[in-house]
Every structure is written in structure tokens, then in C-alpha cells.
Amino acid sequence: MTITITAFERSPDGGRGLARDTRVRWALEEVRQPYEVRLVSFRALKEPAHLALHPFGQIPTYEEGDLALFETGAIVFHIAERHAGLLPNADPNARARAITWMFAAVNTVEPPILELANAKLLEGDKPWSKERQHLVEDRVRSRMEQLSRRLGDADWLDGAFSAGDLMMVSVLLRLRSSSILDEYPNLAAYVARGEARPAYKRAFDAQLALYQTSR
Numbered sequence: 001m002t003i004t005i006t007a008f009e010r011s012p013d014g015g016r017g018l019a020r021d022t023r024v025r026w027a028l029e030e031v032r033q034p035y036e037v038r039l040v041s042f043r044a045l046k047e048p049a050h051l052a053l054h055p056f057g058q059i060p061t062y063e064e065g066d067l068a069l070f071e072t073g074a075i076v077f078h079i080a081e082r083h084a085g086l087l088p089n090a091d092p093n094a095r096a097r098a099i100t101w102m103f104a105a106v107n108t109v110e111p112p113i114l115e116l117a118n119a120k121l122l123e124g125d126k127p128w129s130k131e132r133q134h135l136v137e138d139r140v141r142s143r144m145e146q147l148s149r150r151l152g153d154a155d156w157l158d159g160a161f162s163a164g165d166l167m168m169v170s171v172l173l174r175l176r177s178s179s180i181l182d183e184y185p186n187l188a189a190y191v192a193r194g195e196a197r198p199a200y201k202r203a204f205d206a207q208l209a210l211y212q213t214s215r
């Protein structure tokens, strides 16, 4: 059955891989599943046809036969459940821990990182923005500190690479534009390891090619 995902017709990041379709592409590449991409304009995101797929009018969505999903955590989890390669199979506890890391990525680590991005993008011109930005950065640092301590000198969060790492690296990539990631060399190296995976490279190149040709 054909898998179709949605992505921005024009990505605000111009193909730097920060739009959330990249993590879904990465998961599909890891498990070697072909997929098609339907591009959606900002206007179409909020129109009934897309809202029927995604109640919050966002990308990405995932369609496969009768199934339509939104939320990258749920989409990557679905892919990992259906295809071997992203979740441990032999050890149920290891599988549960990998799933826990997926939740930690979207529930605990992504929110302060998004808050920082929003503080810069949407509030940068406000008279109070500098003062608040320090507070927001400190909240990010506090999470990075904890994550860095847990990762230590391991390659991945819990044994072999899993969907938990895929989600965590995807979330951390948004910190690239600030110097905060480099304050934690083991996390910077962790992100670099994720980006070096052939499946990530294929996913990144696919989205970049799209924005280079659609301009």
C-alpha cells in the first residue's frame, strides 16, 4: 500500500530539514519503506480537506490505505511498530524504554526548545524579549544538562539506535542555530551521529531537493 506524507509546499527553513516531515521521512528510510509526498500550501493547511486529515492544520500527515495519522510521535511509532529496525524486538523491556524515549523527546525536551525558537522568531522585537530569552535559554540548558548526564559517553540513549533516538535527535536539531548544543559536546556528537546515518542523509536530501526544485 502506498504511503503518502504531507510536507510544506514552501518550507520556512528552505530545506534545512527542520520541518517535521523530515523525522517521518527518516523513519521511513530507516525501515526502507518507499513513500510519496504531497505538498501543501500554508493556505491549504487550514482548509477543510487538510483539516479532515489534521485537526490542527499542520504537517506532516501520514496516509496508508484507510489509515490517516497526524502527530510525528504517533506516526514514527506506527512505522516502528509495523516494520523492523526501529524498536527492539527480542526484549519487551528494552522496547518499552525506547518508546519512553520517544515520549520524552516530544513531551519533555521539545517544548523548551520550541519555546526558545518562538521567543526568537515571534517575540524578538518586544522590549522585554532579551530578558525573557535568558530565562527560556536557561530552561533549555536545564534539560540539556539532564539529557547530557544520562547519555554520558554512550552512542545512543539505550543500547542500539532506536525510534527514541530518531525522535530525540530530530528535536535537538532545532538547537543547531543557537550555541547551546555545543555547550554539551556529548549531545552535539550524538546529534552528529544521527545526521551521519545513511537513512537520515537520504531523508534530508529528499526534502532539500524538493525545495531546491520547487523554488
Ligand SMILES: N[C@@H](CCC(=O)N[C@@H](CS)C(=O)NCC(=O)O)C(=O)O
Pocket: 018, 019, 020, 021, 045, 057, 058, 059, 060, 070, 071, 072, 073
Ligand atoms: N506536534 C506536532 C507539531 C506539528 C507542527 O508544528 N508542524 C509545523 C511544521 S514543522 C506546522 O505545520 N506549522 C504550520 C502551522 O502550525 O500552521 C507534530 O509533532 O507533528
